[in-house]
Amino acid sequence: MKLTYTPEQEAFRREVRGWMEAHVPAKPLPSFDASREGFEAHRQWERTLNSGRWGMVTWPEAYGGRALDLIQWLIFEEEYYRAGAPLRVNQNGIFLLAPTMMEFGSAEQKARFLPRMAAGDDIWAQAWSEPQAGSDLAGVRASATLDGDHYVLNGHKIWSSRAVFADWAFGLFRTDPASERHKGLSLILFPLSAEGVRVQAIPQIDGETGFAEIFLEGARIPVENRLGEEGQGWAICMATAGFERGLMLRSPARYQVAAQKLVQLYRRHENEVDPTVKAAVMQAWMDSEAYALSIYATASRLMAGGKIGPEASTNKIFWSEMDIALHRTALAILGPRAELLDTAPDAGDVDGWLGGYLFSLAGPIYAGTNEVQRNIIAERMLGLPKG
Amino acid sequence: MDFTFSDEQRMMAEVARDMLVTECSSAAMRHQMKSGVARDDVRWAKICGMGLPGVLALEASGGLGLAETDFVLIAEACGYTALPEPLVEHAGVALPLLVEAGGETSLLGRTTSGEATIAVGHPANPFVSEADTAEALLLAHRGEVHLVETRNVGLVRQESIDPFRRLFRVEWAPTSTTRIAPAAEGDVLWTRTLDRGALFAAAQCLGLAQRAVDLATDYAKERQQFGKPIGSTQAIKHLLSTVQVKIEFAKPVVHAAAAELSARSAYASPRISQAKLAASEAADLAARTAVQVHGAMGYSWEVDVHFFLKRSLALTHTWGTPAFHRARVAQRIFEGPLGPDHTFIRESANA
Numbered sequence: 001m002k003l004t005y006t007p008e009q010e011a012f013r014r015e016v017r018g019w020m021e022a023h024v025p026a027k028p029l030p031s032f033d034a035s036r037e038g039f040e041a042h043r044q045w046e047r048t049l050n051s052g053r054w055g056m057v058t059w060p061e062a063y064g065g066r067a068l069d070l071i072q073w074l075i076f077e078e079e080y081y082r083a084g085a086p087l088r089v090n091q092n093g094i095f096l097l098a099p100t101m102m103e104f105g106s107a108e109q110k111a112r113f114l115p116r117m118a119a120g121d122d123i124w125a126q127a128w129s130e131p132q133a134g135s136d137l138a139g140v141r142a143s144a145t146l147d148g149d150h151y152v153l154n155g156h157k158i159w160s161s162r163a164v165f166a167d168w169a170f171g172l173f174r175t176d177p178a179s180e181r182h183k184g185l186s187l188i189l190f191p192l193s194a195e196g197v198r199v200q201a202i203p204q205i206d207g208e209t210g211f212a213e214i215f216l217e218g219a220r221i222p223v224e225n226r227l228g229e230e231g232q233g234w235a236i237c238m239a240t241a242g243f244e245r246g247l248m249l250r251s252p253a254r255y256q257v258a259a260q261k262l263v264q265l266y267r268r269h270e271n272e273v274d275p276t277v278k279a280a281v282m283q284a285w286m287d288s289e290a291y292a293l294s295i296y297a298t299a300s301r302l303m304a305g306g307k308i309g310p311e312a313s314t315n316k317i318f319w320s321e322m323d324i325a326l327h328r329t330a331l332a333i334l335g336p337r338a339e340l341l342d343t344a345p346d347a348g349d350v351d352g353w354l355g356g357y358l359f360s361l362a363g364p365i366y367a368g369t370n371e372v373q374r375n376i377i378a379e380r381m382l383g384l385p386k387g
Numbered sequence: 388m389d390f391t392f393s394d395e396q397r398m399m400a401e402v403a404r405d406m407l408v409t410e411c412s413s414a415a416m417r418h419q420m421k422s423g424v425a426r427d428d429v430r431w432a433k434i435c436g437m438g439l440p441g442v443l444a445l446e447a448s449g450g451l452g453l454a455e456t457d458f459v460l461i462a463e464a465c466g467y468t469a470l471p472e473p474l475v476e477h478a479g480v481a482l483p484l485l486v487e488a489g490g491e492t493s494l495l496g497r498t499t500s501g502e503a504t505i506a507v508g509h510p511a512n513p514f515v516s517e518a519d520t521a522e523a524l525l526l527a528h529r530g531e532v533h534l535v536e537t538r539n540v541g542l543v544r545q546e547s548i549d550p551f552r553r554l555f556r557v558e559w560a561p562t563s564t565t566r567i568a569p570a571a572e573g574d575v576l577w578t579r580t581l582d583r584g585a586l587f588a589a590a591q592c593l594g595l596a597q598r599a600v601d602l603a604t605d606y607a608k609e610r611q612q613f614g615k616p617i618g619s620t621q622a623i624k625h626l627l628s629t630v631q632v633k634i635e636f637a638k639p640v641v642h643a644a645a646a647e648l649s650a651r652s653a654y655a656s657p658r659i660s661q662a663k664l665a666a667s668e669a670a671d672l673a674a675r676t677a678v679q680v681h682g683a684m685g686y687s688w689e690v691d692v693h694f695f696l697k698r699s700l701a702l703t704h705t706w707g708t709p710a711f712h713r714a715r716v717a718q719r720i721f722e723g724p725l726g727p728d729h730t731f732i733r734e735s736a737n738a
Binding site for chain 1: 393456600608616619621623629636649664713717720721726732733
C-alpha cells in the first residue's frame with residue numbers, strides 16, 4: 001500500500017491542468033437540459049475535449065482514448081472538476097454504454113460507434129425504464145420483432161435522460177415474445193431520429209426537460225444494432241448497472257469540489273450560523289473524502305485484477321445521500337436566501353446551490369432506486385433470502 | 388499509488404482471524420466471563436505462537452519489524468471477535484512506544500514474545516486498561532514518558548459495563564529513574580501513541596461493526612415470523628444494508644489512515660481522527676441495529692450481541708473522544724489545503 005502519486009502521475013496531473021486551464025470555457029455553459037442551444041454548446045465542448053484526446057482517457061487509442069489506467073482516470077477527473085469544466089452531456093454514452101460495448105460489442109460496433117461517441121458526434125440516451133417497469137425492470141414489455149434483417153420496435157420507454165436532444169438511445173427490448181421476466185431480452189441501439197420513434201419531453205422538478213418518454217411505433221432497426229446475443233440483454237444491462245453504480249458515473253472529485261465550495265460558503269457566513277451547521281459542513285467534507293478513498297481502493301483492486309461486485313450498490317447509496325446532505329447544508333447556510341433563484345436581484349452567492357439541491361433529490365431514484373440497492377446489498381453481500 | 392493490501396498482509400490477518408474466531412467462541416467467552424479470569428492462557432499462548440505481540444516490534448528483539456499497515460487488519464479481527472486479551476493495546480500501542488522511547492532491553496524481548504505485557508496510561512485516557520496483568524506501565528508525567536513496574540504502583544479498579552475490560556486508576560509517583568524519555572521527545576511520542584491507539588481502536592470498531600451485522604444477519608435468516616424468515620422482509624434488509632454501507636465507507640478511511648501513519652504522512656493524524664469517527668459511528672449503528680433485529684432476544688444476556696455493543700461503546704470514547712477527533716479534523720479542513728487534488732499528501736503540501 002502506497003498512497004502517494006508517482007512523479008509520472010504528478011506530471012500527468014500537470015499536463016491535464018495545463019490543458020484544462022487553456023480550454024475550459026471562462027463562462028459556464030447554459031444547461032444542456034434546458035435548450036437546444038445549451039445542448040449544442042455541450043456537444044461543442046465534447047468536440048474540444050476530443051480534439052485534445054481528453055474525451056475518454058481510459059479508452060484504447062484506436063477509439064480516441066489514451067489507454068490510461070484507473071488511477072490516471074481519477075487524476076484526470078480531479079483536474080476536470082477542479083477546473084470547473086462543463087458536465088458531460090454524453091455521460092450515458094461514455095460512462096455506461098461504452099464500457100458495456102467494450103465488453104460485449106463486436107469489433108464492427110466498436111469501430112462504428114465509439115469514435116463518434118468520443119467526438120461528441122453521437123450523444124446517447126438510455127431507454128430502459130417503462131411506465132410499468134421501473135424498479136421492476138424485468139417487467140419490460142417493449143418488443144423487438146425480427147423481420148428479415150431488421151427488428152421492428154414497439155413500445156413505450158420513459159425517464160430517458162437527455163433523450164429530447166440526443167442522437168441515439170440504447171434500449172432494452174423483449175425479442176422473444178413468449179419469454180418472461182429476465183429471459184428473452186436484448187439490448188438494441190437505435191437512432192432517436194428514426195422513423196417510428198417519437199420523443200416527448202417531460203418537464204422535471206426544476207422545470208427543465210432533462211428527461212423524456214420515447215414512443216416506439218414500428219421503428220425498423222437493422223439487426224447489426226443489437227449489442228451482444230439475442231436474449232443476453234438482462235446480463236448486459238446488469239453489467240452496465242455495475243459500471244454505473246460502481247465507479248464511473250459519479251467520480252469522487254465532483255463531491256470533493258462541492259465540499260470545498262461548501263467550506264468556502266461556510267467561511268463567508270460563519271458568524272451567521274449555529275454550530276450544527278459547522279458539524280454538517282465537516283461531515284460533508286469527511287464523506288467526500290471517504291468516497292474518494294473508497295474509489296481509489298476500488299480502482300487499485302480492479303487494476304490488480306479484481307472485479308466489481310455487489311458492493312457497487314453501496315457506492316450509489318453513499319454518494320446520493322452525501323449529495324443531498326451536502327446541498328441541504330448549503331441551503332441552511334444561505335438561510336432566507338436559500339429559496340432565491342440565481343436571477344433574483346439580491347441572490348448574492350446562492351450560486352446554483354438550490355438547483356444542485358433539487359438535482360440531488362433525483363440521486364436516490366435514478367440508476368436503480370436506493371431501495372433496490374439496499375435489497376441487492378442484503379441479498380448478495382449479506383446473503384439474506386429473497387422476499 | 389496503490390491502495391491494496393499485499394497477499395502477505397491479507398494472509399497473516401486471515402490466519403489470525405480464523406484462530407481468534409475459534410478461540411473466542413461464544414462458549415469460551417461466556418466461560419471466561421463467568422470465571423472472571425483476566426486472560427485465557429490457552430488463547431494467549433496461541434496468539435504468542437503466531438508472533439502477534441511482536442508484529443510492530445523490532446526484529447532485533449525478536450519482533451517482526453512490520454508497520455501499522457501490517458497490523459490494522461489484525462486489529463479488525465480482534466474487534467470482530469471482541470477479544471478479551473490486550474493484544475491490540477500491547478502490540479499495537481504499548482510496545483511501539485516502549486521501542487520509540489528507548490525502554491530497557493530485557494523487557495523488550497519478553498514483551499515482544501508476549502511472555503509479559505505492558506500497558507499505556509495516555510493522558511487522553513483517564514484509566515489504564517489491562518494494567519493489572521501488565522508487568523510494567525508506560526505513564527505520562529508532564530509530557531515525559533515513564534516506565535514503571537506495576538508492582539510499584541497502586542491500582543484502583545473501575546468496573547466497566549464491558550465484562551472483558553479491566554480498567555484502573557493508577558496511583559504512582561514519577562522519579563528520575565522511571566523516566567525513559569524527556570518532555571522534549573515525549574510530545575511527539577505521546578501524539579504518535581494516541582494516533583496508534585485511535586487508529587487501532589477504529590480498526591477494532593470496523594470488526595465489531597461487521598460482527599454485529601453478521602450476527603444479526605444469521606439470526607434474520609433463521610428467525611421465522613408470519614411464516615417466513617424475518618430477513619426476507621425489506622424492513623430488516625434495509626436496516627442491515629444501511630449499516631453495511633456505513634462500514635464500507637469507514638473501511639477505506641481506516642486503511643488509508645494506517646498507510647499514512649506507516650508513511651509518517653502529515654495527513655496521518657487528521658485521517659486517523661476521521662477514521663475513528665467514521666468507524667465508531669459504524670460500530671454504534673451496527674450494534675444498535677443488531678439489538679433491534681434480534682428483537683427481545685437482542686435485549687437479553689443470552690445472545691452475544693451485547694459483547695459487541697459494549698466494546699463499541701467503550702472504544703468510541705477512548706483514545707480521544709469524538710469531540711477531540713472532530714477538532715483535529717476541523718483543523719485539517721479549515722487550515723489545510725482542500726480539493727480533489729489534496730486527498731493524498733503531495734509535495735506542495737509538505738513544503
